[in-house]
Amino acid sequence: MQDLLDNNIDFDNDLDANNEEDPDPSMENGLNLENVDSDDEFDNNALHNSNDLGFKPTYKDILWKGKLVRTYDMDYKNVPLVKLQIFACLILFVVFGINDQTTGALMPTLKDKYNVSEVVLANIFLFQIGGYTISSLINEQIHRLVGVRGVVILACCLSITFYTLMFLEPPSFIYYICYVLPLGLSTGLLDCTGNVLVGGLVENNNEWMGIMHGMYGAASMATPPIASHFSESGHWNRFFLLPLTGSIIGLLISIPAFRYDNAIKYDYDCLHEEQAHHITETGSSYEHFINTDRNDSKKPMLIEINNNGSALEEGSILDSENNQQSITTLLSQSNTESGFALLKKPQILLYALYLFIYLGAEVGTGSWLLTFLLNSKSSDRIGMSYVTSSYWAGLTFGRFTLGFVTNRAFKNVYRASTFYSVLTVIAYTLFVCISVKVPGDPTNSYSPYFILFFIIMFLCGVFIGPLFPNASIVALQVLPKKYHVGGIGIAVAVGGCGCALLPYLIGIVSHAINLNLFPVLCWTMVVSFTLIWELYPKFIEGHDEYL
Numbered sequence: 007m008q009d010l011l012d013n014n015i016d017f018d019n020d021l022d023a024n025n026e027e028d029p030d031p032s033m034e035n036g037l038n039l040e041n042v043d044s045d046d047e048f049d050n051n052a053l054h055n056s057n058d059l060g061f062k063p064t065y066k067d068i069l070w071k072g073k074l075v076r077t078y079d080m081d082y083k084n085v086p087l088v089k090l091q092i093f094a095c096l097i098l099f100v101v102f103g104i105n106d107q108t109t110g111a112l113m114p115t116l117k118d119k120y121n122v123s124e125v126v127l128a129n130i131f132l133f134q135i136g137g138y139t140i141s142s143l144i145n146e147q148i149h150r151l152v153g154v155r156g157v158v159i160l161a162c163c164l165s166i167t168f169y170t171l172m173f174l175e176p177p178s179f180i181y182y183i184c185y186v187l188p189l190g191l192s193t194g195l196l197d198c199t200g201n202v203l204v205g206g207l208v209e210n211n212n213e214w215m216g217i218m219h220g221m222y223g224a225a226s227m228a229t230p231p232i233a234s235h236f237s238e239s240g241h242w243n244r245f246f247l248l249p250l251t252g253s254i255i256g257l258l259i260s261i262p263a264f265r266y267d268n269a270i271k272y273d274y275d276c277l278h279e280e281q282a283h284h285i286t287e288t289g290s291s292y293e294h295f296i297n298t299d300r301n302d303s304k305k306p307m308l309i310e311i312n313n314n315g316s317a318l319e320e321g322s323i324l325d326s327e328n329n330q331q332s333i334t335t336l337l338s339q340s341n342t343e344s345g346f347a348l349l350k351k352p353q354i355l356l357y358a359l360y361l362f363i364y365l366g367a368e369v370g371t372g373s374w375l376l377t378f379l380l381n382s383k384s385s386d387r388i389g390m391s392y393v394t395s396s397y398w399a400g401l402t403f404g405r406f407t408l409g410f411v412t413n414r415a416f417k418n419v420y421r422a423s424t425f426y427s428v429l430t431v432i433a434y435t436l437f438v439c440i441s442v443k444v445p446g447d448p449t450n451s452y453s454p455y456f457i458l459f460f461i462i463m464f465l466c467g468v469f470i471g472p473l474f475p476n477a478s479i480v481a482l483q484v485l486p487k488k489y490h491v492g493g494i495g496i497a498v499a500v501g502g503c504g505c506a507l508l509p510y511l512i513g514i515v516s517h518a519i520n521l522n523l524f525p526v527l528c529w530t531m532v533v534s535f536t537l538i539w540e541l542y543p544k545f546i547e548g549h550d551e552y553l
């Protein structure tokens with residue numbers, strides 16, 4: 007585990023430069039590499055080879071703070087590694103979807119197995135809050151410590167460990183909810199990483215964001231009936247083999263997919279955009295900079311290596327004292343703005359509040375719908391699990407299809423989400439209306455009433471589905487790049503707290519008053535996040551093209 011997280015581990019044998027014989031080991035292609043760690047994982051001949059074959063170089067090697075960083079555009083059409091990263095995110099979001107619906111799907115079984123009430127069961131959501139809260143506190147720090155690669159590997163290892171313990175069947179309910187905490191941490195880290203990576207694609211980011219969240223919805227859709235069949239067979243714990251297998255596959259794909267994304271690359275990526283902007287404002291024709299003191303490898307130092315493998319001319323060094331001081335100030339500001347201080351920015355605060363209520367509504371609807379149907383509509387568990395799955399089927403359909411509609415039918419993503427939000431409110435209003443009374447025989451799960459219920463829940467899922475990926479796209483559009491991981495991370499973590507806290511409150515209120523209030527509570531949350539969305543143009547200035 008520690009070896010995988012180490013920044014200098016070599017995942018590609020072809021990148022071992024230490025086996026090359028060089029008559030002058032301190033010089034390579036005219037570039038002084040005395041300050042570069044000897045075990046850096048790059049082959050400087052790769053750029054030569056790509057040019058010799060007549061191809062445009064896919065990767066660019068950068069000397070940054072005394073270490074080589076391999077950079078590349080997030081262009082999945084031209085960079086095969088990005089395709090692998092997208093595939094890893096799709097697999098891990100399937101695990102994410104299964105995880106979020108496990109509690110709701112197994113709630114009747116856990117109630118009987120551990121002999122606890124629905125209020126006690128709702129504590130599962132509180133422990134999920136704990137996991138998401140921890141992820142919000144450490145997300146930026148852990149990225150700077152081990153990079154994107156280390157974060158993904160850590161999250162996968164946590165999932166593998168605790169899904170294995172779930173499969174072994176926790177001996178008591180206390181054990182069960184304790185296992186939920188690290189799983190919440192894992193999903194919080196993966197949620198942030200996936201949204202930032204896919205949202206940052208050069209092309210078709212909205213479509214891929216919809217597909218990724220559609221995979222989440224597909225997994226959520228399949229979870230209730232599959233979990234119900236495992237429960238009916240008396241082996242509910244075997245259900246955890248599904249997310250366990252997905253986590254293992256995700257880990258095996260992520261190791262090579264993120265092999266260049268270590269801590270030093272994350273540091274470079276966070277500051278690159280701000281550095282380029284600063285140097286452009288100073289009038290320099292060269293978009294990067296290098297610290298003039300090469301003897302101190304700890305100081306910021308960046309050299310772009312040309313396609314032929316040689317360094318740029320030293321005439322492009324910004325050796326102006328004013329420039330150096332400005333860059334130092336820029337670096338210190340970028341490194342200190344993190345954590346809850348980011349919530350003071352309106353772009354991040356509104357996004358966090360929106361996700362808090364949105365995820366509470368989305369997951370709350372899916373988590374409690376089966377229990378609501380069994381308690382107040384019909385005792386046919388299999389039949390009601392299919393009605394519950396209709397909601398997730400609609401959500402999956404909406405995310406897979408409306409992502410392609412958005413860019414073609416609307417001025418921007420924000421306007422599209424505004425339209426989808428209104429349709430969501432209408433669909434949830436129908437949900438409230440149809441939940442009032444069950445006409446006819448409540449034991450007949452295939453009566454016209456339940457068929458209509460199935461259709462309405464499908465429509466609720468269709469229109470609420472694309473709102474999360476669309477909100478992530480808008481957040482990335484209005485946020486500077488240096489805030490993408492920190493800002494999206496804290497917002498997604500806050501949203502994850504809503505994903506756990508609001509379903510918990512639904513359980514408390516429903517138990518204290520009446521479970522029949524469940525549809526009204528969901529409708530209230532939908533109206534609330536729609537109103538927050540309308541506040542974006544009033545509090546976020548300077549981004550009229552996106553709002």
